[in-house]
Amino acid sequence: MTTQTGKQSITFEKPPWIISSGCVAGTKEAEGPIGHEIDLVGEDDNFGCDIWEEAESTLQKEALTIALGKAGLKAEELRYLFAGDLLGQSMATSFGLQQFDLPLFGLYGACSTAGESLALAAMTVSAGYANLAGAVTSSHFASAEKQFRFPLEYANQRPLCTTWTVTGAGAFVLGRDRYKTENRCKSGLEKEECTKTQGVQQKECKGEACCDVCITGITPGKIVDYGVRDSMNMGAAMAPAAAACIAAHLEDFSRSPSYYDKIITGDLGAVGREILIELLQQKNIDIGSCHTDCGLEIFDNERQGTGSGGSGCGCAAVTMSAHFLPMMRRGELKRVLFVPTGALLSKISFNEGENVPGIAHAVVLEVLENR
Structure with a gap:
C-alpha cells in the first residue's frame, strides 16, 4: 500500500496516523522558549539516577510511557519499537526500553534518528506489518559531551558555532487507524487534560476541535x-x-x-x-x-x-x-x-x-x- 515516488521517496497510500506523542527534557530545556510545552521535566538532569547514561535511559522510558498513557494504550499493544540514541551500542535505548518487552529495531542515524525512526515505523504500519508501532529517541548533554568531546570537569570554552546537546527524549505512537475512545479526543488525550498538555489556549477543547x-x-x-x-x-x-x-x-x-x-x-x-x-x-x-x-x-x-x-x-x-x-x-x-x-x-x-x-x-x- 505504498508508492515509490521519484528517485528516493515514498508516498503512503494508507498514511499512518500519529496517535500520540510524549516528551521529557532537562532543566535547561525547560527554561527555553518551549519549556512550558514539554510533558515532563526532571528536577535535575540526573533524573534520579547515579550516572548520565542511566539518566538518558530513563528519558526514553518516561517518554514512551507518556505517549502510551495519552493514547490509553498498554505497551503490549505495540507490535514493534524503532528507537536509537547517540551512545555506543545504543545503550540508552537498550537499557531504557528493555522493560517494555517489545520487538526492537535499534537505530543509529545520529541526530537524524527522530526522522529515521518515524520513517521506518511509518513504512511498517502503512504496509500492514503492524497496527501500532512506536518511534523513540533521546540524547543527554552530559553523556554526549563525555563520549564525543570533553569531560564536563574540563570546563573548556565552547566556540560560538557549537551547538548544545539537548537533554531530552521524544516518543511517538503510529497507528493504521485513528484511535478513539468515548472519553478521549482525537489527539488521544483525556478531554480535561487536553488544554494543559497540548497547549490549547483561550478556548475549550471539545475533542472534535483537535x-x-x-x-x-x-x-x-x-x-x-x-x-x-x-x-x-x-x-x-x-x-x-x-x-x-x-x-x-x-x-x-x-x-x-x-x-x-x-x-x-x-x-x-x-x-x-x-x-x-x-x-x-x-x-x-x-x-x-x-x-x-x-x-x-x-x-x-x-x-x-x-x-x-x-x-x-x-x-x-x-x-x-x-x-x-x-x-x-x-x-x-x-x-x-x-x-x-x-x-x-x-x-x-x-x-x-x-x-x-x-x-x-x-x-x-x-x-x-x-x-
Missing part, C-alpha cells in the same frame, strides 16, 4: 560529505545533507517550498541554517520564509548561552512532540516537512582525523480530516 495528523510520505536521505572536520561545528557538517534531502524531496514530489506551512530541520542551529539557505538558493530553491530549525526553537541562544543552538537526537524529537505537533493538532499548521539531521562521526573517526559526513531524513506530516 485535528488528526498523519505521515503521508518520506524521503530517506543520502550520506553527504563536504569535508568538514570540525566536530564543534555540527551545523556546517549537517547542512549539506539537509539541503540535498530537501531538494530531492521537492523534486520527487514535484512540489515547491510553498506547499508547506513549515519546513523544519532538526538541529542545524544558526550557523547550519545560514549554510542550508545558501546551498538551496544555489539550486534556485528558496525556503527562507517557511524554514525553521528545532535547534533554534528549543533554546534562546543569547539568553541561555547555547552558542549556535540545540542539537542531539532529543532536539528534534522533543521540539516536534512538544511544540509543532500540538500546533498541527490545533489546526495552526496543515503541512509540515520534518527533516531531522545527523552528523555521522564517532569518537574513533574524529580522533583518526576523518571527515564528518552528514545525513538527513524528510518526513511529511499533514492534517487530513476527511480520510
Whole structure:
C-alpha cells in the first residue's frame, strides 16, 4: 500500500496516523522558549539516577510511557519499537526500553534518528506489518559531551558555532487507524487534560476541535560529505545533507517550498541554517520564509548561552512532540516537512582525523480530516 515516488521517496497510500506523542527534557530545556510545552521535566538532569547514561535511559522510558498513557494504550499493544540514541551500542535505548518487552529495531542515524525512526515505523504500519508501532529517541548533554568531546570537569570554552546537546527524549505512537475512545479526543488525550498538555489556549477543547495528523510520505536521505572536520561545528557538517534531502524531496514530489506551512530541520542551529539557505538558493530553491530549525526553537541562544543552538537526537524529537505537533493538532499548521539531521562521526573517526559526513531524513506530516 505504498508508492515509490521519484528517485528516493515514498508516498503512503494508507498514511499512518500519529496517535500520540510524549516528551521529557532537562532543566535547561525547560527554561527555553518551549519549556512550558514539554510533558515532563526532571528536577535535575540526573533524573534520579547515579550516572548520565542511566539518566538518558530513563528519558526514553518516561517518554514512551507518556505517549502510551495519552493514547490509553498498554505497551503490549505495540507490535514493534524503532528507537536509537547517540551512545555506543545504543545503550540508552537498550537499557531504557528493555522493560517494555517489545520487538526492537535499534537505530543509529545520529541526530537524524527522530526522522529515521518515524520513517521506518511509518513504512511498517502503512504496509500492514503492524497496527501500532512506536518511534523513540533521546540524547543527554552530559553523556554526549563525555563520549564525543570533553569531560564536563574540563570546563573548556565552547566556540560560538557549537551547538548544545539537548537533554531530552521524544516518543511517538503510529497507528493504521485513528484511535478513539468515548472519553478521549482525537489527539488521544483525556478531554480535561487536553488544554494543559497540548497547549490549547483561550478556548475549550471539545475533542472534535483537535485535528488528526498523519505521515503521508518520506524521503530517506543520502550520506553527504563536504569535508568538514570540525566536530564543534555540527551545523556546517549537517547542512549539506539537509539541503540535498530537501531538494530531492521537492523534486520527487514535484512540489515547491510553498506547499508547506513549515519546513523544519532538526538541529542545524544558526550557523547550519545560514549554510542550508545558501546551498538551496544555489539550486534556485528558496525556503527562507517557511524554514525553521528545532535547534533554534528549543533554546534562546543569547539568553541561555547555547552558542549556535540545540542539537542531539532529543532536539528534534522533543521540539516536534512538544511544540509543532500540538500546533498541527490545533489546526495552526496543515503541512509540515520534518527533516531531522545527523552528523555521522564517532569518537574513533574524529580522533583518526576523518571527515564528518552528514545525513538527513524528510518526513511529511499533514492534517487530513476527511480520510
